[in-house]
Amino acid sequence: MNEPPFTLRIHVEGDQDMDWMVQPEEVTFQQTLEVISQLIPNTTITAFEYEDEEGDKVTVRGEEEMKSMFSDYFCELSEEDLARGLFPPLIIYPKLGKTSQNRNIHGLKIKTTKQESTGDQEMATAEAEPTKIESTSQPNNSIEQILSCGNIKEDDLQHMEVLGSGNGGQVNRTIHKPTKSMMAVKIIKLDLTPTVQKQILLEMEILHKCNSASIIAFYGAFFTENRISICTEYMDGGSLDRYIPIPENVLSAMSAHIINGLIYMWNLKILHRDIKPSNILVNTAGQVKLCDFGVSTQLVKSIATTFVGTNVYMAPERIQGNQYGIPAEVWSLGVSLFEIVTGKLPFPSFRIDMTPFELMGCIIMESPMTLPPENFSANFVHFVNLCLQKDLRQRLAVAQLLSHPFTKLNENGNAQLVSEWLKQFLSERSSKS
Ligand SMILES: Nc1ncnc2c1ncn2[C@@H]1O[C@H](COP(=O)(O)OP(=O)(O)OP(=O)(O)O)[C@@H](O)[C@H]1O
Numbered sequence: 075m076n077e078p079p080f081t082l083r084i085h086v087e088g089d090q091d092m093d094w095m096v097q098p099e100e101v102t103f104q105q106t107l108e109v110i111s112q113l114i115p116n117t118t119i120t121a122f123e124y125e126d127e128e129g130d131k132v133t134v135r136g137e138e139e140m141k142s143m144f145s146d147y148f149c150e151l152s153e154e155d156l157a158r159g160l161f162p163p164l165i166i167y168p169k170l171g172k173t174s175q176n177r178n179i180h181g182l183k184i185k186t187t188k189q190e191s192t193g194d195q196e197m198a199t200a201e202a203e204p205t206k207i208e209s210t211s212q213p214n215n216s217i218e219q220i221l222s223c224g225n226i227k228e229d230d231l232q233h234m235e236v237l238g239s240g241n242g243g244q245v246n247r248t249i250h251k252p253t254k255s256m257m258a259v260k261i262i263k264l265d266l267t268p269t270v271q272k273q274i275l276l277e278m279e280i281l282h283k284c285n286s287a288s289i290i291a292f293y294g295a296f297f298t299e300n301r302i303s304i305c306t307e308y309m310d311g312g313s314l315d316r317y318i319p320i321p322e323n324v325l326s327a328m329s330a331h332i333i334n335g336l337i338y339m340w341n342l343k344i345l346h347r348d349i350k351p352s353n354i355l356v357n358t359a360g361q362v363k364l365c366d367f368g369v370s371t372q373l374v375k376s377i378a379t380t381f382v383g384t385n386v387y388m389a390p391e392r393i394q395g396n397q398y399g400i401p402a403e404v405w406s407l408g409v410s411l412f413e414i415v416t417g418k419l420p421f422p423s424f425r426i427d428m429t430p431f432e433l434m435g436c437i438i439m440e441s442p443m444t445l446p447p448e449n450f451s452a453n454f455v456h457f458v459n460l461c462l463q464k465d466l467r468q469r470l471a472v473a474q475l476l477s478h479p480f481t482k483l484n485e486n487g488n489a490q491l492v493s494e495w496l497k498q499f500l501s502e503r504s505s506k507s
Contacts, residue, residue, distance in 0.1 A: 078161070078473065079097045079334065080096065080098070080147075080163070080164065081163040082106070083163035083165045083166070084113060084122075085166065085167045089113075092109075092283060094285060098144040098148075103136055103137045103140040106122070107120070110168045114168060117170055120169070122166045122169055123169060124147075124164060125165065126146060127146075127150050133169070134166070143164070147164045163341070225294065225296075226250065227296070230250055231250060231251070231259060232251055233246040234246065234249060235247050237258060238313070240352065242260075243261050243263065243301075244260070244261055246258070246261065247308060248305075248308075250305075257305050257308050258306050258307065259306075260306070261302070261303050262302050262377065263300055264300060264302060264376050264377070266297075270372060270376070271297045271302075273372045274295075274370045275296070275297070277371065277372055278295050278370050278373070280369055284338070286335060286338040288331040288362065289339065289364055289365075289367075290309070290363045290364065292304075292305075292306055293306060306365060309355035309361075309365075312355065313353065313354060313355050313356075314352070314354045314355075315351040317356075317499060318351065318414055318417050319417045320414050321495070322450050323491070324495045325411065325414055325415055326483070326484045327360075327484060327487050327489075329411070329484055330485050331363065332354060332362060332407070333407075333475055335363065335364040336403060337475070339364075340400055340472065344369055345367075345368065346366075346368060346403055347367070347368030347374060347403075348366055350406065350409075354410070356496055358500070359489065360490060360492035360493030360494075386419055387409045387410060388437065389401065389402035389437075390437050393434050401471075404461050404470050404475065408442075408460075408461025411457075411458050412445060412458055420442040421440050424436055441464070453478070456479075456480070457481070460474070
């Protein structure tokens with residue numbers, strides 16, 4: 075079986091369900107039980123159930139039954155889902171011994187109770203409770219500790235250095251004092267009403283549910299006066315824009331993570347909205363992760379009204395005000411890959427001093443360039459070409475992103491290669507300075 079990744083939705087009685095992105099041929103029955111145990115601690119769970127086509131519950135007690143569940147799932151997918159390359163979540167129901175607790179994959183207890191009829195919903199808040207079981211996809215132990223502390227407060231943070239700044243704000247390397255752990259904290263100045271602030275924090279709660287090795291871990295966010303602090307996992311290599319041009323073989327190894335991260339979020343119905351090299355992070359362990367997902371439409375809107383800018387990674391249809399969707403993200407991926415390996419943008423007449431209006435014309439009117447075939451592999455050139463199709467119907471669909479030979483060749487990534495390349499790069503740079 076070599077099936078695409080999709081979301082396994084773990085139903086937690088009386089609590090929020092937890093979405094978990096799985097690769098069917100990789101995930102084992104034991105791992106699934108482990109993840110369930112994190113969600114529902116202090117309970118012995120040896121099996122779970124799923125619903126078959128008729129709605130009857132089928133019990134899964136071991137590896138073989140797990141395989142049958144996956145094969146039932148793929149057999150039952152509608153032609154439309156298959157064509158779209160998007161797979162609805164497969165819901166599993168743990169067979170419980172005890173009452174469940176409110177807990178998510180990161181070990182945070184989330185209060186899910188809504189405030190009574192004030193019109194305003196109470197923000198979900200995190201409570202301290204150490205997580206007990208190590209998850210294979212958790213980045214490291216210190217993160218578990220940070221998360222187990224629950225709410226992050228401004229007083230707990232000590233900003234060490236500025237890692238960079240963008241349109242919206244500044245990112246600091248920060249120590250979380252109670253746990254002595256490192257994190258990245260993005261601070262954006264925004265003048266917003268308390269209601270809008272609450273709405274943003276609520277919308278960001280979904281990030282607590284994201285658990286993918288290809289997505290930056292989210293620790294929490296809070297407002298202080300007129301600024302929001304967004305606390306996430308720190309990546310010691312920073313973003314890919316610092317390393318341009320990156321050799322094709324290294325980018326190929328990274329691409330598995332970039333594509334998996336995007337598909338993971340797309341399956342959760344979350345669009346990134348800002349795919350570009352500066353939103354792809356790398357660390358010396360060779361991990362590659364996506365950051366800055368536009369999960370809060372209110373935050374995206376608030377930043378957009380404060381900082382207006384034309385983005386060279388935007389798809390033509392987005393610039394023209396047409397519907398924004400996965401194809402537009404695939405376009406941005408294509409522009410990013412092209413730039414990462416060449417240091418150039420794929421628009422023949424692009425100049426750095428263009429006005430936003432000229433830039434828009436360039437993206438809408440021009441045919442994107444092809445990577446020079448003498449410098450890059452045929453698979454890579456073809457893949458980038460298909461991301462950069464102006465006609466949406468010609469652009470790579472999700473299923474094709476996964477089945478393209480470029481993706482297939484690199485599907486396992488190669489953390490060692492990325493790690494060695496990055497360490498070499500950093501040591502050469504520090505010896506020059
Ligand atoms: N989690 C992180 N770990 C390490 N470095 C980070 C992290 N997040 C961001 N950075 C660094 O901080 C820089 C600034 O990030 P920021 O998101 O503010 O801006 P940007 O993505 O470069 O631009 P824009 O605001 O236009 O999206 C990034 O380019 C990256 O190098």
